Amino acid sequence: MGVEQNGKTIVLKLASGASAEIYLFGATVTSWIVDGKERMFLSSKSSLDSTKAIRGGIPIVFPIFGPPPSSPPEYAALKQHGFVRTQDWTLDSIIMDRDEGVSVRLTSPPPPSEFNHKFTLSYVVTLTKHQLSTDVHINNTGNEDFIFQVLLHNYLAVPDVKKITITGLDKGIEFFDKAAGGKMGTWQGGELKITQETDRVMWKVPSQEIKVDDGEGSGFLVKFRGFEDCTIWNPQEKSGKNMADMEENGWDRYICIEPGYVREFKSIKAGEEFLGQQVLTVL
Numbered sequence: 001m002g003v004e005q006n007g008k009t010i011v012l013k014l015a016s017g018a019s020a021e022i023y024l025f026g027a028t029v030t031s032w033i034v035d036g037k038e039r040m041f042l043s044s045k046s047s048l049d050s051t052k053a054i055r056g057g058i059p060i061v062f063p064i065f066g067p068p069p070s071s072p073p074e075y076a077a078l079k080q081h082g083f084v085r086t087q088d089w090t091l092d093s094i095i096m097d098r099d100e101g102v103s104v105r106l107t108s109p110p111p112p113s114e115f116n117h118k119f120t121l122s123y124v125v126t127l128t129k130h131q132l133s134t135d136v137h138i139n140n141t142g143n144e145d146f147i148f149q150v151l152l153h154n155y156l157a158v159p160d161v162k163k164i165t166i167t168g169l170d171k172g173i174e175f176f177d178k179a180a181g182g183k184m185g186t187w188q189g190g191e192l193k194i195t196q197e198t199d200r201v202m203w204k205v206p207s208q209e210i211k212v213d214d215g216e217g218s219g220f221l222v223k224f225r226g227f228e229d230c231t232i233w234n235p236q237e238k239s240g241k242n243m244a245d246m247e248e249n250g251w252d253r254y255i256c257i258e259p260g261y262v263r264e265f266k267s268i269k270a271g272e273e274f275l276g277q278q279v280l281t282v283l
């Protein structure tokens, strides 16, 4: 029980058998086991040698989501989804180590020199019997405002994505449909099924609670606070087969329900803190 440190990874363990593995590279959660079952998808073709972002688990997206914008220059120079998913993070502290829960705080290293904004970024991962909570704390430690986007890119393992049902998306939400070439749409309410490539940035989700029924008696509840938007992504074969680090048919074994602040850039004032929380529960 407790917290094991194994060089590149930290493993949280509970007496119930629940565990979570976090790579220091990107502070990426790569495994979450509940009731003897792996709940995170991790592609068998993912590189785990710190050369490329990990394909699976929960990569952290910051300070941009998606491809870089054309300006300002320090943002235009960034790679897709920003730099923190490919940085070596540090274990800062063990916050809690008890029978009912284990919690650790990780901190990111300084940003690349061209990203000339002062901030601290810490990530608190808490494991309880059926839940995994991941909280991002961003503090503006400089004297000027700066802007960012942030998102927790979870890959939730499911037996067959074509059998899942997603609910909790409020009727009337606007979404940016990347799979449809970047069109805006309005969600009509009800259930969302994955029958084709899906890449939707749902703007301002009032419920902040999305349920995934895996069609085989289990699933997930994804709750969030601080984050307002949620991207729902599954590439299916059409785009999945073009991803070098995606295993064959991997696209059928996960769904990404990604809480974030991504519909626009959020401005953070000098001295201000942003807290984005994700709570994943196994149903």
Ligand SMILES: O=P(O)(O)OC[C@H]1O[C@@H](O)[C@H](O)[C@@H](O)[C@@H]1O
Residues within 6 Å of the ligand: 053, 080, 081, 153, 178, 199, 200, 231, 233, 258
């Ligand atoms: O291949 P990456 O950089 O990890 O991104 C994966 C996907 O991440 C999703 O969040 C985006 O909405 C998709 O458009 C993107 O393809």
